[in-house]
Amino acid sequence: EDKVFHAMPKPAPIPRQRYADEKAVLEDSLSDNISIDHLLDSDERLSYRAPSMAPDVPKKLHQGAWSVKGTLDLHGYTSEEARLLLVEFLNEERKAGHRAVRIIHGQGFGSAGRKPVLKEKVPVWLAQRKEVLAFVQAPPYDGGAGAVYVLLAP
Template identity: 50%
Template sequence: MKAKSLADLGALKKLLQQQAEAAALREAQRKAAEERARRERELFSSAVGRVTTLKDKGLASVPRPRPEPTPAQRLLDEEAVLREAISDEFDVESLLETDEALSFRRPGVGPEVVKRLRRGDWVIQRQIDLHGLRRDEAREQLAEFLRESVRQGLRCVRVIHGKGNGSPGREPVLKGKVRTWLVQKDEVIAFAQARAADGGHGALVVLLRPWDAGAA
């Protein structure tokens, strides 16, 4: 019975020793971590120098509305496509006439731009519906629409002129007028007949010049 008690006492003594060693290890690790933090603070202070705390002026923090996100990468991609499509050679007729599919491009703008417009590669950012308006109303609204679109920094818009099915003799009068007006507008770089999904024969997709804030 006595031997058993001595064995239990020895086991207890060993357990207490292990616990003491574990506690000592934890304490040593804590001190080491504190020392590292102290050295890092001293290093930061020596690198930054003396820091003066700013006085609290009691100003209220006014939440400000966050600006709308700008699709910067998409605009850069479209700008790159336009630069790549610029050509030193151009057909003079491209300034004065449009083709059977009602497309147009300024001198120096390559045909690839028109092809991409037809494919719908540019995102349509705004549109105006002119069909049903009188000629003078349509002309004025189109001019204002183009000016405002350029002012807003838009690059690709859609102009809906209708297919002319309701015109006398079913002749697309407004359709031809819109083409003529667009050609005369400096804001317009190129345009092409819209895809079927975007209006087909009843609409044009128009590419605009980048807005020059200095010229405003």
């Protein structure tokens, strides 16, 4: 009866949602400051495959072994706009269950100084995404050097 119970101080709340949001932003962020030259296959066209993929995957992707379901055209967008659109596009296509998509980056003829800005950046961005298993330059009838086919993880 003559005892006093002191309430224990409540622990500080853990901002789990903020941590999850920050993690998602980091996963979606793409850097322009990395080199992927060591990741590219050395053949006559641009090609990349994740280390876990078989060596013939880029060739099969180029030949149409997977049906291309979605297309993203980046003509006319700035580098920052294109980066955001690419991340959103890849997320949407994966949610839709599409395995192969086409990304049209152009050849830079409309850029200042006719320098292919997006043509150089898109492969770097793609190689940083864990859901990208492979990509290869599209065949001439489907964009050639101005587009890539991308194979996404299921």
